[in-house]
Amino acid sequence: MQTAAFRRLVSALLASLLITISMASTISPAYASRVRIKDIADFEGVRTNQLIGYGLVVGLHGTGDKLTNVLFTRETLISMLNRLGVNIRDREIQLQTHDVAAVMVTADLPAFAHGGGRIDVTVSATGDATDLTGGTLLVTPLMAADGEVYAVAQGSLATNAFSARGAAASIVHNIPTNGHIANGAVVEREVPLDLVDRKLQHLSLRNPDFTTATRVAQAINSSLGRNIAHVEDPRTVALDLSNIDRMEALYRIGDLLVEPDTLAKVVVDDASGTIVIGNDVRISTVAIAQGNLTIQVTETPQVSQPGPMSSGTTTIAPRTNINVNNGNSAKLGILHNGPALSDLVSGLNALGVGPRDMISILQAIKADGALQADLEVR
Structure with a gap:
């Protein structure tokens, strides 16, 4: 009986899984690329x-600032001790502690943070603490x-x-002079922000684009059933909320789905060899030949020793070998006009070149005018 019940349970789970997969496969690509408005835009002032x-920072195990070198750490420590009732400024005392470090503390105060709330802080050394x-x-x-x-910060x-560190070697993993304190600061003052009394609200797109701004305005007007949104510029969509419940409207607007449009762009990082190609990038048909020029210089100096009982001196004769390979095996390849990102990537991979050579190829294609996109080199 238990076996039969278990089989029925497995069959039901499999049927449910198949239905879920079938429903997921019927989702159109256009719907899958749609995002919420609150994920691509911000409300003005928020x-x-x-x-x-x-x-x-105190309590360090001999890895803090050297007070004889970092004077501002020494003066800060003396001032703090004076405020706590320990007067050492007028006494000839040489501070030798290495367990204190001067730091800069940074934090981001989020919108609508209330007094008594906590935020994270980042602590970074400013002296010679290790x-x-x-x-x-x-x-x-x-x-x-x-x-x-x-806000006021404190904590471990x-x-x-x-x-x-040892006598002859040392190893450092990550950055020990930069720390983090989760919920390390208490909010003492609030930033005033009133959205209820604002009759005219603005949406600011994080990536300015006329097409995206127009789609956002159309989605808002279609959902709320009135003409309250209009495009002011590629970044800004104005909302007239004078005759509507403002908070409910902002809530509904944030969850509306739109399909953002992006510019065709290729971003390359020459230092790391990273290449990022947008979905709308197109390349006209071009012929490409990528050759490798390799120059190898080897120094093998020869030492000439004088004979025994002679008055000669030891001399070093330089000996240099230079080997040049100009890449005669490179072939001329044709990169066809790709209608999609997958075809473009396949065409570039078919050339059999590495990321850094591919960066040079993309720069040459852009110079030729065959790259129908912006090329940003970092």
Whole structure:
């Protein structure tokens, strides 16, 4: 009985899985490429604010600043001790501790953050400290661009790094002079932002484009049943919310689906050999020959020793071997006009070249005028 029941359960699960796969396969590519408006645009005024502060990290195991070299760490430590009732400024005391480091503390204050909430902070050494692992950040006010304190940070650091040193060798993994404190700052001041009383609201696209902005306005007007959205420029869509529940409208607008349009662009990073090709990139039919020129220079100096009992001196005779390979095996290949990204990638791979050679090829194709896209080299 148990075996029969188990078989019926497996059959039901398989049937459900097949139905799910069948439904997923019927989704059109156009619908799959649609995204929510709140994932490609921001409401005007709803943004984060950068905070910065200067503080001290204590509890380091001899990896902090050298107070004889970093004077601002020494002065900060003396000032902090004076505020705590320990007066050493007027005394001839030579501070020799290596367990303190001066740091810069940065954080992002999100929109609608309320007093008492917590945010993450990043701590970075400013002196000659070698490792912040295991340190504790003392109370540090975090200020915004207006000079007001919006949060206060304190807590134990986590660096996700380690360093080991010996007499003749050392190893460092990741960056031990940069740390992170999760929920390490308490919000003390809120950034005022009132969306309820705004009759005219603006949507700002993260990637400006006239086509995308028009589609966003059309989707909003179709969903809300009235002409409340119009395009002001490729980045901005204005919303007239004077005769509608503003908060409900903003909620519904954020979840609307649109298909964003992007410019045809190729981005290459010459340093790492990275190539990113957009979906709308097209290349006209061109013929390409990529040759490799290799020059190898080898130095094998010969040492000439004088004979015994002679008055000669030891001399070194230079000997250089130069080998040149101009890549005669390179062939002329034809890169056909590709109607899709997959065909373009297949055509480039068929040439049998590496990423760095492919970057040179793309630059040459752009110079020839056959690359129908923007080429951005970083």
